[in-house]
Amino acid sequence: MLIETLSVFPEMFEPVMSTSILGRARQAGIFDFRAYDLRDWTHDRHRTVDDEPYGGGQGMLMKAPPIYEAVRSIASSGPHPHVVFFTPCGAPFTQAAAERLAMQERLLFVCGRYEGIDERAYDLADERISIGDYVLTGGELAAMVVTDAVVRLLPGALGDAMSSVDESFATGDSGGLLEYAQYTRPAxxxxxxxxxxxxxxxxxxxxxxxxxxxxxxxxxxxxxxxxxxxxxxxxxxxxxxxxxxxxxxxxxxx
The missing domain is CATH 1.10.1270.20 (tRNA(m1g37)methyltransferase, domain 2)
Known part of the structure; x- marks a missing residue:
């Protein structure tokens, strides 16, 4: 699987993607990861990705043209990615959604910032996802959460094909229940x-x-x-x- 992110802060991802289970799975070739800087698809000397919203209001909106150009450029090589935008308007992220995304060959996560994204950019999305009813400063953390949930479902990522079956919310043998209580030494x-x-x-x-x-x-x-x-x-x-x-x-x- 290839997982890619489009963001104005691509440097945020590497510490997470190179650590623990994600790092080991990536090193083993179970998945590959690439982070793209949206500013690479701008054409002014300030590398501008945002602008004031029509109609007024607080904050700045991410512009549609750089996102369109970036997604089209990234998608032009290899199999077309399944494009996911993170937004409060998206469907709640669940374990079932993680299992579905884990079946994709290629995922591209588009991470918003500021007050949001020009609505026209969402036409590029195969789906919109929300990881919860709260506000984050950007979609990068959401992309990391979803990546972690997806990668641990890939064969070999946990080192044990059955180790995720009984976990909380899993749709396998656990039947959608919380995981049972567990104990270790001392008795x-x-x-x-x-x-x-x-x-x-x-x-x-x-x-x-x-x-x-x-x-x-x-x-x-x-x-x-x-x-x-x-x-x-x-x-x-x-x-x-x-x-x-x-x-x-x-x-x-x-």
Whole structure:
């Protein structure tokens, strides 16, 4: 996979892309990364990428012409990239979206700055994504978040093909639940002991405990996920009981 970013601060990316799992996966050739400077597609001596908005208002807007020229230039070599713009108007980024993006051969993330982007530039987007209902100073951090979520799904990135299957929000075997609680040595710490079943060596019982614990944790902290989780009839009945216990009966049909 090739992941590319278009930004006015391309230098922000290298420390993240060369560190930890991303760095190892990149070094192993699991994905390649390139950061482009939008100012390379400007034609004035000040390398201007922004201007005042028509109709007035605070701040400056990123201009459409440099973005158009840059995206077209970048896309002209190799397979056409899947172009993603980051904007509050975008669809919420989820694990399912990460899994879908991980199937792409080439991704190009366009990172906005200032008060936003000239609306006409969004015609270049294959999709728009928002990573949350809050305001950032630019799209670079959003691009890093999405890159991290996508790369760890690529075969070999985590060094274990099954290591991401049971994670929170995964759409695989976990069925969209939060991940179960996990423990390591010592078996007792500050008066809190590891559940006996995890020390039993009975893998079937451990798996059953983990499944029930995942349902319990999801009902307690993210009951909104239960409606779309893949549960058996008996698990859904358990979930309804747990939600009623943790949040009151009014939450059962939320």
């Amino acid at each position: 007792e710490f500050e008066g809190a002991a590891v559940p006996d079943i995890l020390l039993s060596g009975d893998h079937a019982k451990v798996d059953a405990w983990r499944r029930e614990n995942a349902i319990d944790r999801t009902c307690r902290w993210r009951p909104d996920l239960i409606s779309s989780a893949r549960l058996t009839d008996s698990e859904r009945a358990l979930a309804e009981q747990l939600i009623a216990r943790y949040h009151g009966s009014s939450q059962q049909n939320a």
